[in-house]
Amino acid sequence: MHGRASALGAATVLNALATGVGxxxxxxxxxxxxxxxxxxxxxxxxxxxxxxxxxRLVERCVERCVERFGDGEGGVVHTESDVPMAAGLKSSSAAANATVLATLSALGVDVVDGEGDSTPVASDTMDGDGSAITRLDACRIGVAAARDAGVTVTGAFDDASASMLGGVTVTDNREDELLLRDEVDWTVLVWTPPERAYSADADTDRCTRIAPVAETVADLALAGRYTEAMTVNGFAFSAALGFSAEPAMEALPDAAGVSLSGTGPSVVAVGDAEALDAVRAQWDGRAGTTFSTETRTDGARIHD
Structure with missing residues (x-):
């Protein structure tokens, strides 16, 4: 009973800590x-x-899959990653999604397109014995495991859904509800300082104080104005979480959008590749690492 899968890292448009919408x-x-x-x-x-x-997170992901679809199995889960840990790039969500999909594959459970994916699946497609699950419901297994393991405050359904489905998502993390999924095509520049920050340690009280700003960001995101949304989010949450806004200032006006990602410490800029070269020239002078990548729309996948 063996399964392999991969899932994507992600970056923030709206941090869910203030209102639950991310x-x-x-x-x-x-x-x-x-x-x-x-x-x-x-x-x-x-x-x-x-x-x-x-x-604990990946172990709990396996346990939850077995509780729902298995027969008391144990086993070994091994992960390897290109996503920096505790850097705000959704390493926990990626690990959870990859582990859930690998476990479902090992259990012989079909993962099908459905809610939030490009092809809707009728409810009667799901087998009565529980041998199939939509990708978004598979994502919810990992979110529940993350709450069990205590690695997230909000449940991080926004991060997990983007990692699982690809593209950009807007979610209500209080209900694990997908509000919007869209596809974007950006060059992405990431700067990560040497320090690390853990989501579970974030000062939620300070974040809730900027709830009116977060509501404005949510409106922008739901209207498809993602780059504007992430820039407003970046400045607001940098202040709330105690990070310098200087890296974001250095990215403007060259980047189409720039934000603190998650609870930090990474800062992510998006836009045209040539324009982001000017941002990289600034960020390369900072301690830490800077790398360029792209957006992805295909999401997590099971490997044969």
């Missing part, structure tokens, strides 16, 4: 997971990049 878009960095199920009844995880990493 938005993110998928980028071309991946986390890969392999799952081997056995009759041990216990799940063990390991992370290629960090042998001492906390593996």
């Amino acid at each position: 938005s993110a878009f998928a980028i071309d960095v991946e986390t890969r997971a392999s799952v081997e199920l056995d009759d041990s009844g216990a799940v063990r995880g390991d992370v290629a990049e960090d042998p001492d990493a906390d593996t």
